[in-house]
Amino acid sequence: xxxxxxxxxxxxxxxxxxxxxxxxxxxxxxxxxxxxxxxxxxxxxxxxxxxxxxxxxxxxxxxxxxxxxxxxxxxxxxxxxxxxxxxxxxxxxxxxxxxxxxxxxxxxxxxxxxxxxxxxxxxxxxxxxxxxxxxxxxxxxxxxxxxxxxxxxxxxxxxxxxxxxxxxxxxxxxxxxxxxxxxxxxxxxxxxxxxxxxxxxxxxxxxxxxxxxxxxxxxxxxxxxxxxxxxxxxxxxxxxxxxxxxxxxxxxxxxxxxxxxxxxxxxxxxxxxxxxxxxxxxxxxxxxxxxxxxxxxxxxxxxxxxxxxxxxxxxxxxxxxxxxxxxxxxxxxxxxxxxxxxxxx
Numbered sequence: 050x051x052x053x054x055x056x057x058x059x060x061x062x063x064x065x066x067x068x069x070x071x072x073x074x075x076x077x078x079x080x081x082x083x084x085x086x087x088x089x090x091x092x093x094x095x096x097x098x099x100x101x102x103x104x105x106x107x108x109x110x111x112x113x114x115x116x117x118x119x120x121x122x123x124x125x126x127x128x129x130x131x132x133x134x135x136x137x138x139x140x141x142x143x144x145x146x147x148x149x150x151x152x153x154x155x156x157x158x159x160x161x162x163x164x165x166x167x168x169x170x171x172x173x174x175x176x177x178x179x180x181x182x183x184x185x186x187x188x189x190x191x192x193x194x195x196x197x198x199x200x201x202x203x204x205x206x207x208x209x210x211x212x213x214x215x216x217x218x219x220x221x222x223x224x225x226x227x228x229x230x231x232x233x234x235x236x237x238x239x240x241x242x243x244x245x246x247x248x249x250x251x252x253x254x255x256x257x258x259x260x261x262x263x264x265x266x267x268x269x270x271x272x273x274x275x276x277x278x279x280x281x282x283x284x285x286x287x288x289x290x291x292x293x294x295x296x297x298x299x300x301x302x303x304x305x306x307x308x309x310x311x312x313x314x315x316x317x318x319x320x321x322x323x324x325x326x327x328x329x330x331x332x333x334x335x336x337x338x339x340x341x342x343x344x345x346x347x348x349x350x351x352x353x354x355x356x357x358x359x360x361x362x363x364x365x366x367x368x369x370x371x372x373x374x375x376x377x378x379x380x381x382x383x384x385x386x387x388x389x390x391x392x393x394x
């Protein structure tokens with residue numbers, strides 16, 4: 050049995066335990082209540098307060114994951130219904146990624162991380178609440194991801210960030226934070242196709258070569274030819290996208306000391322300082338002048354403490370930091386508990 054397959058089984062057992070016992074055992078329902086009050090409308094629309102109040106498939110997916118984790122089937126149903134009615138409007142089962150209050154869908158292209166998150170949340174919901182319709186919806190999205198969004202690059206099988214605009218003669222543009230490793234592992238069990246494991250392996254391989262700048266960090270966006278290089282279409286930056294990579298590695302147990310080294314080097318450089326930059330420019334090694342959110346700080350501490358785990362020392366979550374900071378904070382705590390790092394709080 051392959052190493053990845055063993056990890057899939059181990060992760061599946063942990064996830065099953067958490068689905069059985071629920072957030073009463075592992076999380077704070079107050080956190081979820083605060084998140085809903087600030088970022089989820091009664092009809093199930095998740096509001097990204099940092100982007101002018103828009104909604105997107107990624108946000109819907111994260112909120113659906115939280116609803117399963119916190120054992121809130123009513124909220125899950127509302128969020129999924131809004132997602133299905135307003136974003137799943139293409140001719141396939143993928144989701145249009147961006148919706149604005151004044152104009153509805155503003156970009157019909159999909160975002161594969163949002164598709165993965167929603168498919169994963171539906172799968173977990175079907176397992177937790179024994180709802181066959183959720184499983185069927187998850188499998189339909191997963192099938193379209195597998196059939197429409199995977200491409201062969203010199204490095205192996207890769208995931209397009211969206212169906213349109215990323216596979217060009219110059220190369221394939223990818224975003225490694227779209228490799229949501231725990232989602233890929235669990236979806237592979239419900240949609241048993243070899244592409245899922247191959248996709249995970251390729252992501253781990255590319256991470257070994259996506260080392261740029263002083264700290265050897267991956268940029269938010271890469272272009273793949275025979276080489277792995279930062280994309281010319283986006284800033285050469287380790288930022289709000291790529292910061293999720295170590296989270297997904299640790300959550301899925303696909304991490305290694307070598308894969309975590311760049312993030313450790315970066316965050317170790319600022320350890321003990323009051324300031325932790327939110328992003329780093331990988332072209333000239335400059336850093337953001339704004340302090341990172343508590344969500345980033347919580348993740349950074351987990352990486353720095355690895356392979357140990359200690360209670361978070363950076364302060365309590367504050368919803369005033371906004372939607373994305375709140376997602377990162379709750380997601381990191383959820384991942385730590387699912388992995389078995391019980392001192393996450």
